[in-house]
Structures are given as C-alpha cells and as structure tokens.
Amino acid sequence: MTDAMPQAVESNVPQVTPRERLMDAATRLFCKNGINATGIDAIVSEAGTAKTTLYKNFKSKDDLVDAVLKAESEAWRGWFIAAVERAKTPREKLDSIFPALKSWFAEETYYGCVFINAVGEHSKDETRLRDITIRHKSFVLKHISGLAEAAGAKKPDFLAHQIGLLMDGAIVAAMVTRDPTVADAAGMAANALLDEACGPPKIRRTRRAGLQGGAAALAKEDLSVVD
Template structure:
C-alpha cells in the first residue's frame, strides 16, 4: 500500500469514526459498525491506530484542531476586540443552527468516561483550555481590567449556551448568552 492510499484510508477512518462518535457516542461506535460504515478492513483499523481508544483519541485531537481553527477564524472576522467578544456567540449560533449539531463532542465523549485520567477526558480538558486561552486573548486585546476572570465568565456562557442549545434544541440560547456577555463587557 503506497503512502497516498495509506493516508486516504487513515483519513476515511477518522472521518467515519468522527461522524459516528459525534452522532451516537463512543460506546455505540463498535468496530463492526466502523468496518461496515468506512469500508475499511478491521486489520487496517488496528494497523493505523492500534486500539479503538487510540482511534477515538486521534478523532478528538483532529476535531479539536479543526473546530478551534474554524472558531478562531470566524470570530476574528469581527473588526474590533469588543465585536469579537460578542462574535463568540454569533458564531456559536450559526453552529447551533447547522445540520447535525449535537452539542460539544468533547463534553459528550468526556461524559462517557469516569476516569479523569482517561485520554478522552484529557483531550476534552485540553480543548476547553485552548478555548479559554483564545477567549482570554480577545479579553487582553479588548483591554479588560481582569482578563482572566472575564475569560472564565465568558467560557461559562459559551458552555452553557452549547449545552442548552443542544439539550433544548434551540439555537437562540446563543443570543441569550450574548446579551449576558454584553452586560459583562460593559460593566
């Protein structure tokens, strides 16, 4: 197998596993389903990832990278730091209204593990730390008196909006969170 086809198989596995895990969860994404859905032999899965846990970790790391790149790019389109702080929620609302929105993949998968040292929980924690760091960057650009505190408060609003929109099926929770963010920014 040449490196191009090896890379294509790996990407197909990651794409398929990400879709299945996001839609149905880790536990419901068995190897038989992954083989059937991806069209890739079970042996190839183990060749590329070793274990299902390794595959899940790779899926989440790739999703983290892609989601954060997308989110940063969209939020940074706003012209000023204040507008970017509010755009956090405008961008989330767009995501909430998209086909297939099922909440935060990291919260969903972390909820399937009880061990705080589990690699899935580690990746989820790292994702939230990156998100917090990005929000903090904008708070610093904005010139907030207490950028760490404001970033943490905005992260709570972000997480609350994601979970409420997912569980209650209503994208407008992003609007409510944005109104609360506006009040925090102006105080």
C-alpha cells in the first residue's frame, strides 16, 4: 500500500517568476549601490537564482538594466501622478508636487533618482541611458505642463521646465544631505514661480444662510481657494 500524494492547495496568490525575482533584486541593488558597482553575481545571489536563469531571461546586463529602468519609470510615474491628482484644482495639484517628493525623500530606502544616478555614473558619451532618462523626464514634464496650462499659465512648457529643475535639484540635495525638508525650500521657490505665471490662488467668497433651532441663522461666510 502506498501513501496517497497530497492534494495541491489552490492559491490566489500569484507566483513570483524567476524573471520578476531578478528584476526586483536588480532594482534594489542598482538603486542602493549603483549600476556599475553591481555585478551579475550579486544580482543572482540576491534573487536566489542561477546565472543561467538570468541569461535565459535577459540577453546581457545592459538588457536587464534597460528592463529595470523601464519598470522603474512606469512605477514612479504612476506614483507621482496618483499623488498629485489627489488634489482638486490644477493649482492645488501643482502645489502638491513637493509635499509628495518630501514623503518620498523620507523613506528609508530613498537613494535618489535611479535615472539621474544612472546617467551620472556613466560616460558622457553614453547615449542609451541618457535617452531612457530623457523619455522618463519628458513624460513627467508633459503632465506638469498640462496642469500648468489648466491653471492658467501662458507658457506652461516653460513653467514645467522650471518646476522640473527644482524637482531634480531637490532630489539630488535630499540624496546628498538625507534631509527630506529640502523639498520645503524647493516648494517655496515653485510657489513663487506659480504665482508669477498663474497668479496667486483666488479666494472665492460665498454666503450661506439657513435656519437653526427654528430661528434665522446668521449668514456664514465660506472661504475656499480656487484657480
């Protein structure tokens, strides 16, 4: 008599593939230690896979780097857009950029921008990583430009470029100093640019009247910020 084989238990939890483990490991190591300082051996060790598995999924280390940067771009852009779109008006969304960055800077695993770091640690003649970085930055600036136009800026692309420069400066400063509050200073500078380009936020005054306890209530003044 033989023992019965145990029945497989169905699970709704998706299995992590070797490719995903390699991507996750490479992302952590690239962000923390840099691309050049991270070798294939370190990646497969971190991922718990064999070197042959890496080369079954990626043609080379450069291929892995490209895949990681593409995934990081999609993830960061998704986070950034979700963070600013929580606000109501275009101006409020623009004002929320640097508070969002501040929360990112405060994370224990913050190591700066993987795109800025990638370009910085490679030769100036390296165009592949520079092109990937420019595409990433262009997408972010396009979203900011759309918000700037909706907020009333006459030169939304130029304003987006100015805000983008402040963002990059804050990102690098936070990486060097480990001080999340650099976002506050950058945010104040951005606010001055927004006031100049779009005008200061307007105050809308409305009056509401109602009945309370059977008697006419005093009219209440409601102040709210609008674009």
